[in-house]
Amino acid sequence: MGLTLRQMRYFAALAKERHFGRAAEAAHISQPALSAQILDLEQTLGVRLVERKRNGILLTRDGEEVLQQVSSILEQVERLEGLRRSSSGMLDGLVRIGIIPTVAPYLVPKLVPCLRELSASLGLELKEAVTDRLIIDLQDGKLDAVIAALPVQGDGLETVSLFTDRFFMAIANNAEAVLMSPLTETQVDVDRLLLLEEGHCLREQALSVCGTAGKRSLVNFGATSMTTLLQMVSHDMGMTLIPEMAIPTETARNDIRIVPFADPAPSREIGLIWRRSSGRRDEMKALAEAISGCAPANR
Amino acid sequence: MGLTLRQMRYFAALAKERHFGRAAEAAHISQPALSAQILDLEQTLGVRLVERKRNGILLTRDGEEVLQQVSSILEQVERLEGLRRSSSGMLDGLVRIGIIPTVAPYLVPKLVPCLRELSASLGLELKEAVTDRLIIDLQDGKLDAVIAALPVQGDGLETVSLFTDRFFMAIANNAEAVLMSPLTETQVDVDRLLLLEEGHCLREQALSVCGTAGKRSLVNFGATSMTTLLQMVSHDMGMTLIPEMAIPTETARNDIRIVPFADPAPSREIGLIWRRSSGRRDEMKALAEAISGCAPANR
DNA sequence: TTAGTCCCATAGGAAATTCCGATCGAAAGT
């Protein structure tokens, strides 16, 4: 076939010992075995590498040249060989996590210090995008895990729940409309419901919660983020569904009123998703544990 | 044992095709064979390299890293493999030749253009030293061939004659001593015989020619070169043996008289010497041919 | 659900490579 590491290793030994017998001993093989491999190497290279002399050998000029290259190769191989990951504890190296936009701003600030505490040798790389995009990237191997609202569909994915995030309604403090608390879906003025743009799962969830499955001709500004949405709310342009985890951040100003829903309060389930084939099930479970251990405490 | 090129080649194929079946095909082996080698590689490295998915595979981050190294190694190996000397015509590459001091100055000027004409792709590296030194270097592989006066002794050497170089006597034009021409050895005033320093074969040859095998208490200035020697001659400090090939160069000035010996004229045999084990017998024969073809024409 | 498909892993035996011990042959030294 052509050129094996075995041949190179033996050749290197021979070049070092300058003697077939001793080189064979150093390589822990018999002299004929080494002899044959060297012969083979010479043949495949089409070059005489060593000069057989009475007292040992001498490298030909070609041999010297080849030795250079072989040494370099062996060195590199050795470096590669020394790579054996001790497959130490879980959560090592770089982990790339994708997070949906209606979770990221509220979770990330808690998540980062929390995970860094879990493992100092953990590199985080975060990406924010809508669920579909994240799932594609996950399946393409561009991400290691995704944090999104369940359920999520896609081939070869595995999922674990992180926490439940209840929904509330947000309305301007000085709103004309008055909402009873607790709220029932019938009270929602669908025409005044503000939504995120297409693609955000929260948009669909809001529509679902407010029982507007049918009538789809509603005012639809298509905001880009929760923050934008709530800015619109505070200007009394309407009302919007807000996840519990977003409340502390988004309602720091006091011009928004949060109205709870009547039991059973609607909610979304935030989960961690990864490729089943990644074989990192245990790591992911540990990661999920860490996340849910710090996330709900964001009050 | 650990890490073979085979594994790396298969891994590279797999990384390229991202599919075991296709990679196996590309590598001209069966899918299980490839599978096994990849498994082996993963085991020896102690790292999961690929993620097996329903539709093909995905490299893990470790896999990407390993691929980098593997590619580099394979590239280097390929470069090495492409080294196969076409073992083209003889006399290629660099040839290191050692020449004794009483030949070099007169032969080299002819030799260099002559050999360059023989083969354009021939690199010459010349070294001048006394025979013993040259032979040691030859045996150590520091030289490829030696041009010296025969016979030469040393293990594992092979020899071919280049040409015969007759001896003459050189004496000052206005010398007090008068020499009959042709000369017989009895006419030589041994006390006035000038010699090169120890180590030069010409010194011994001169002593031998002049029949001074026994009496060794002669004026012995120990000159470093023929040129020095002849300068001494021209100042009538004595006479010296001069090889025919040195005459044109050394007697350009007209203050030296060259006196031939009576038949049979004494001479030295200049030959080419190389290691039998070099396996370059044919090249050496060709080289010798080239040298003797240009050398005697130095008149 | 059930059958079908895709894809990689495993199993078992065949083929190729590599290895060893014994021996040969060339080159020097005694």
Next chain:
DNA sequence: ACTTTCGATCGGAATTTCCTATGGGACTAA
């Protein structure tokens, strides 16, 4: 000539690699 040294060669054993056939998981399509 006799011995020593050292690499090459030989024949068969041990190991590695390979192939075909099959298994088994994960989706898909009835």
